[in-house]
Amino acid sequence: DSGVTQTPKHLITATGQRVTLRCSPRSGDLSVYWYQQSLDQGLQFLIQYYNGEERAKGNILERFSAQQFPDLHSELNLSSLELGDSALYFCASSGGTILTDTQYFGPGTRLTVL
Amino acid sequence: DAKTTQPPSMDCAEGRAANLPCNHSTISGNEYVYWYRQIHSQGPQYIIHGLKNNETNEMASLIITEDRKSSTLILPHATLRDTAVYYCIANNNAGNMLTFGGGTRLMVKP
Numbered sequence: 616d617s618g619v620t621q622t623p624k625h626l627i628t629a630t631g632q633r634v635t636l637r638c639s640p641r642s643g644d645l646s647v648y649w650y651q652q653s654l655d656q657g658l659q660f661l662i663q664y665y666n667g668e669e670r671a672k673g674n675i676l677e678r679f680s681a682q683q684f685p686d687l688h689s690e691l692n693l694s695s696l697e698l699g700d701s702a703l704y705f706c707a708s709s710g711g712t713i714l715t716d717t718q719y720f721g722p723g724t725r726l727t728v729l
Numbered sequence: 730d731a732k733t734t735q736p737p738s739m740d741c742a743e744g745r746a747a748n749l750p751c752n753h754s755t756i757s758g759n760e761y762v763y764w765y766r767q768i769h770s771q772g773p774q775y776i777i778h779g780l781k782n783n784e785t786n787e788m789a790s791l792i793i794t795e796d797r798k799s800s801t802l803i804l805p806h807a808t809l810r811d812t813a814v815y816y817c818i819a820n821n822n823a824g825n826m827l828t829f830g831g832g833t834r835l836m837v838k839p
Contacts, residue, residue, distance in 0.1 A: 617772065619772075646824055648827075650827075650829075657830075658816075659829075660826035663824075670824070671825065671826060673826055703770055705772050705773070716822045716823060716824050717822075718827060721772050722771060723770070
């Protein structure tokens with residue numbers, strides 16, 4: 616158990632819909648990262664938040680957005696869903712300091728868009 | 730992050746040592762070598778990381794060559810539960826994203 620929790624575990628929805636994925640980082644970790652893993656693309660970085668502020672952006676679509684709240688949990692919002700958005704979405708957290716920046720991953724949310 | 734190269738797949742007999750190689754010939758002086766594994770569709774699991782010296786923990790050992798251009802992850806007594814995709818990643822350990830390649834699919838066989 617990494618200490619990172621994600622909900623829900625599975626999500627099935629229809630094209631055009633909007634969903635929210637939730638991540639709670641390990642206790643004390645300030646950084647949250649979101650990654651997407653689809654069959655044909657492998658694990659890809661989407662976005663990172665550090666202590667409530669966006670720190671880095673990767674290959675995140677404009678239909679996707681995220682935020683990190685004062686209690687440090689994070690949400691990833693996916694809207695106008697397409698079939699190609701079906702994937703595993705992982706959240707990771709780290710302490711955010713240079714010396715202790717190992718990322719620990721949650722169990723993921725499996726999103727299926729029908 | 731420096732690019733890493735790993736063999737796409739490897740087999741290992743249960744109980745034997747699994748030695749997983751990784752090439753990172755363009756690694757920078759401030760980049761660490763990280764190893765993660767992903768069992769089926771679970772979240773990637775951190776295994777070990779190192780900068781220059783060899784490292785050992787309860788899961789594995791990491792051997793880094795003196796020129797830092799390659800490394801080997803050693804699972805000393807592989808079990809069937811070690812069957813997974815193993816990712817070698819070069820990262821500067823400064824809070825940046827991890828860049829995952831294709832990894833090595835390790836199959837541990839009875």
